[in-house]
Amino acid sequence: MLNDKMKLTKDCLDLDCVEMVPTRNGFGEGLVVAAKDNENVMGVCADLTESTRMLAFKEEFPERFIQLGVSEQLLVALGAGLAMADKVPFIASYAMFCPGRAWEQVRTNVCLNEANVKIAGAHAGVSVGPDGATHQAIEDIAIMRPIPNMTIVVPCDANQTKKATLAVAEMDGPVYLRFGRDKSPVFTTDETPFEIGQAQVFRDGTDVAIIGCGMLVHRALLAAEELEKEGISCLVLNNHTVKPMDREGVLAAAKKCGAVVTVEEHQRRGGMGSRVAEILAEELPTPIEFVGADDQFGQSGKPEELLEHYGMGTEGIAEAVRRVHKRK
């Protein structure tokens, strides 16, 4: 059952009632608040001000906004320069282009250089929809994960994205903050706790632990409800910080349930689930199934039909749970 301590919205599993807002909106709101709190916060964008939701910041703080045009490598390297002058730059583009196009600049100019740059990667995942594979970043976590000094946060809804934006503005060090394009359920509240590196048990259960990140966590909760009817009790862990991952939280969930399904809008290879598998392989070998793209690119379509097609929808998650449950 849902964990009361997480203060999720009432009726959050009722799709007729739940509010739908893109996670990127939470970034836009959070950035304005962060900028009010800290005059060193800056916004830098590569020709995608509206769709990355940096527009509100630009309008409120025009003197702290920089427009670069289509120059994602510049976005990162120049951001590092701003950070070296004690600014706190949030650099925004689509995840495909930044960090996608600018990997080496992220590694050398930001992470090795220990520059306090916050990368806001919008339009991650296949739920970008009709734009197709070129714009659907599902490899971005994999390329950010192995870089030392990098923190990776994938919030589960717009509310949490706002909290994450505020939290990363306050911490010192490189961050990759990932969010999506499409509207998704808002199911956390202002009272829901959030701390970088602290995974959250949204639903308690005993048979299978579903460990997810991003907006698919809500679908994991929906799947868990369905599975309850079949007699499979699922724990749902919102594993929003992909790096540094909450090792204890992951191990506790796996230990309690004895089987794990990881859920993310990303390639199965190299994503959040891969890190979960590494932790379990090292300390607590546990049957595991991965929900994610299976070495495939995305394609055009409606977000919902794409998620279903790639096994990331509620039914796909439920199927993965049934499979791993049988392997226990």
Add this chain to the structure above:
Amino acid sequence: MSHIHDEQVKELELKALEIRQDIIKMLLEAGSGHSAGSLGMTDVFTALYFHILHHDPKEPEWADRDRLLLSNGHICPVRYAAMAHAGYFPREELLTLRKFGSRLQGHPERTKIAALENTSGPLGAGLAQAAGLAYAAQMDDKKWWTYVVTSDGEHGAGLHWEAMLFAGKNRLGKLINIVDRNNIQIDGTTEDIMPLEPLKEKYESFNWHVIEIDGNDIRQIVEACNQAKAVAEQPTCILAHNIPGRGVDFMEGEVKWHGMPPNAEQAEEALRQLDELKKKLKSDHR
């Protein structure tokens, strides 16, 4: 504005020869590294550290210091040697270059030494970082200048041109890009591999002020920086034409010395030649 007299020029020329000798010793000891670019740019780094920059080796993190970034990180031996001579760290440490545990990494890392300013090696990113610094300084009305040394070869990188566009658009008047224009890169000459000329006109068309100098002439380097500082509304590019391997006759202008250190015999000969130049300079009464 900081003018320079004949005596000062001579002092700096002597200093540059000493720094060149340290570079030879460092590269010999390291057994790898980049000779030609380091020697070619010694006069620029000497002029910067001993005459042009506002800095304080005793207080390296001084908030109002001028920032000097090195984009073509592979010529870091010259930067390390100039910094040691300026008093940032002991000269003995120079011989740890490229060794395990050394602060003097094969390509420079900002976090290892105060006032090293940037991590570099992968080419094309230095001007972008310098533009970020200069932009931040401009928006906060800071008095300090941002200098960046870039190589001609790295003008092949698209990122460098993105930064050129940005600096021109934003009229970063306190940004000075000194281009190590020695016409060589790893695989050959710049004009064979991917021609850059007319480079001056290219910069000018990007809204940069451009000064062409002999990058091995200390007076010209100082005067070019003075002139750059008088230009308020544009970033300045100083095309510092220099001879790679400068000061060692068998290295001068030779592409093969781009990424090669001297062996013991070559180092001995190089040090001898540099000693000769020192003697000649000392006896030269201008």
